[in-house]
Amino acid sequence: MSISMRIARIRPAEVRLAEENAAFLRAMGIVTIHLQASPGAGKTSLIQRTAESLSGRLRLAVIQGTLSNQSGVTHVHAVDLPVVQVNTGEQPYLDASMVREALEQLPLADVDLILIEEIGTLTLPTEQVLGATLRVAMASLPEGEDCPVHYPGPFARADAIVLNKTDLMAHLGFDQSVFHQAVRRVNGNAPIFELSCRSGEGIEPWSAWLLEQARDRQL
Ligand SMILES: Nc1nc2c(ncn2[C@@H]2O[C@H](COP(=O)(O)OP(=O)(O)O)[C@@H](O)[C@H]2O)c(=O)[nH]1
Ligand SMILES: [Mg+2]
Secondary structure: OOHHHHHHHHHHHHHHHHHHHHHHHHHHOOEEEEEEOOOOOOHHHHHHHHHHHHOOOOOEEEEEEEOOOOOOOOOOOOOOOOEEEEEOOOOOOOOHHHHHHHHHOOOHHHOOEEEEEOOOOOOOOOOOOOOOOEEEEEEEHHHOOOHHHHOHHHHHHOOEEEEEOHHHHHHHOOOHHHHHHHHHHHOOOOOEEEOOOOOOOOHHHHHHHHHHHHHHHHO
């Protein structure tokens, strides 16, 4: 059976579970960010930088998806950060029931913001729903300026877009304006955060946006 057929069959239950996740998290005043990007784009690095940056300002937790056949996954190693790793087995993406199980393992009374690191891919089933508050799509400079046009799905659905590895700008001759145009062809509104997890440049505006999202929803 193809994956799309399987998803079409399980979709109503998944959607219900995702809605339950969303309602539960809303009631707890917790914001969840579903972070999607190619392998190596810098998802784990961004989570670590974000944890450092928001330390003392927001209480973070992490749900990190990993594949069973994936070795050398970069583990989140920020101090004092609750992290739950979810092995998705053969399925190359997280689903709502996995997120629910992960939530049960987190100290939710002491959490304001959960960053969910998706398995590294820009191709996810469009039906995928987790119940996360916001979606973030991330690209990195080596993927080229056209990345959002070649893989429109995650960028079109994103509430915010991150461009990582800006420290490589000069080496790669990357043209930011072409990247912005590519994003705007698929997403008219989402803020774009250009940053470098290597140097830390640009992390603060991204952190400030997260803080704003959390505060807006906790009032
Ligand atoms: N030059 C550069 N390398 C980065 C940056 N962010 C992450 N990396 C490197 O990219 C590789 C993949 O990063 P990782 O966070 O594990 O990516 P993930 O697979 O998306 O979670 C690692 O070798 C990181 O050190 C950055 O801003 N600049
Ligand atoms: Mg990672």
